[in-house]
Amino acid sequence: MVRPMPSGSRERFFSRLFPGEEWRRGREYGREGLISGACYGEGVWQGTVTGALGRYRVRVKRESGGWRMNCSCPSRQGRCRHAAALLYYWLREPEAFAPMAEVRRQLESLSRSEAVELLQLVAGEEGELLRRLLAGRKEREEKHRLPLEKLLRLVRNLGLETRSPWRSRQVWEERWYNLLLVVEEELRTEAGGKQKKAWEALLLLTEKLLDFITGFSLETVAAGYLLRLLEPLSTYAEEGIPRPVAAKIFGFYLRTPLTAGEEERFRAFLCRLAVVEGREAFSSLAWVEALHCEKEDQLPVVRWVHLAGELWPPGSEGFPVLARWCLEDYRRLLPLLDFLEEKEEYREAKTLLQAGADLFAGAGGRYLYRLRLAALHRALGEEKEALYLENLNFMERPGREEYFRLQRLAVKIGEWPRIKPGVFRALAGKAPALYRELQAMEAGNFPGPP
Secondary structure: OOOOOOHHHHHHHHHOOOOHHHHHHHHHHHHHOOEEEEEEEOOEEEEEEEEOOEEEEEEEEEEOOEEEEEEOOOOOOOOOHHHHHHHHHHHHOHHHOEEHHHHHHHHHOOOHHHHHHHHHHHHHHHHHHHHHHHOOOOOOOOOOOOOHHHHHHHHHOOOOOOOOHHHHHHHHHHHHHHHHHHHHHHHHHOOHHHHHHHHHHHHHHHHHHHHHHHHHOOHHHHHHHHHHHHHHHHHOHHHOOOHHHHHHHHHHHHHOOOOHHHHHHHHHHHHHHHHHHOHHHHHHHHHHHHHHHHOOOHHHHHHHHHHHHHHOOOOOOOHHHHHHHHOOOHHHHHHHHHHHHHOOOHHHHHHHHHHOHHHOOHHHHHHHHHHHHHHHHHHOOOHHHHHHHHHHHHHHOOOHHHHHHHHHHHHHOOOHHHHHHHHHHHHHHHOHHHHHHHHHHHHOOOOOOO
16 A cells, blocks of 8 residues: 655655746645635646636646646646645645545436536536537647737736735736736747737836836845846847836846846846947946946946956957946956956956056055965966065965965975075064964974865
8 A cells, every 4th residue: 555645745746846936836825725616536636726817727637647737827838836826725725625536426416407407507607618528629728819909908007906015016926927928928929010019018017027126125036037037038139128127127137136147147138138239338328327336335346347347358349448447446446357367367357456556555455456466476377476475465464374375385486495584583473373383383293284
């Protein structure tokens, strides 16, 4: 006898059938009890799920070759949040599902006249389904194509409900997501004027989302929604993205904390936009937004410099303009140096750092300047120059890690005997405890680092 899986194991199993966001939203629907008319039996779950745009009939069937899921929602795919909601609700409240065996027993007990009367009632509720079953066709609902004018009207009217903020936000997100799926379908299947109308709807959805993000202060959460838009926006970018929309997307990218993968996707989209719009046109938009964001914190500066470096790499006509701007402030210069080092443009980075030496005033600034310049000398194989700078920094701030790094470099190029006395004098004066430790190590009393 096969034992049923524990509830936790069943939930993990079901969750793997759906995209992460669909399963999460389905759980919310299930917890809210937005399911009615549910029944289960013989590996088939059926029910009606209440969504933001209506009530959707859902059917999930487990087959030998996998799973078949059908939903009447606009997603045009089976593995949607409504199917997830039905399965999650079954995990939580299986007693709420009418047993299919009981339904079949009731059917078998009907007389012929009662069965005909029941079928007539079914025809009144689900006439198209009954017609297809009578015709011997597979039970598969065809998706109704919404006229573009009505679709645009729905997008224009998309707004927040007058209810609790959490519920209003949930309903808005549901409607926005479903409308996006319909718009994407229209973009894929239409051409000419109709595709332009679908593109207009996509731009409207983008503006609605950007305004929604601002109103709810949902930048971190909403990054996923905006990322969801980048693919269709990039694919059909030749249709033209209005400057205000592009500026808002760019501003979101500059200000919002993102994972490395998310940041890369935003950068790829913005580089694509620069190609479509023309680098000069994109530059005029981006510089204004970047200068505005620069006053807020360092993150926008880092993001903009990295993106600008991708658009105008060393050797391009735009790079000198970017370099001059970065040489006005060390907070701009440091991200550009990081970018150049990532691209292994060490000589260009060294030239820029030396040109900006005056930006690094004060003891802390000089220390940072020598540290960065020494690293670039090392990368270029200029080890004597690197040793000179690292020795200066060590004399100012002697430390254990710095000592061994300095020692390895000096031994490598045969300079250790010359600088060792000065190194130990600096240790004795500024780091006595470390001096005694290293003296003992030199005497062989205990081993040093591996």
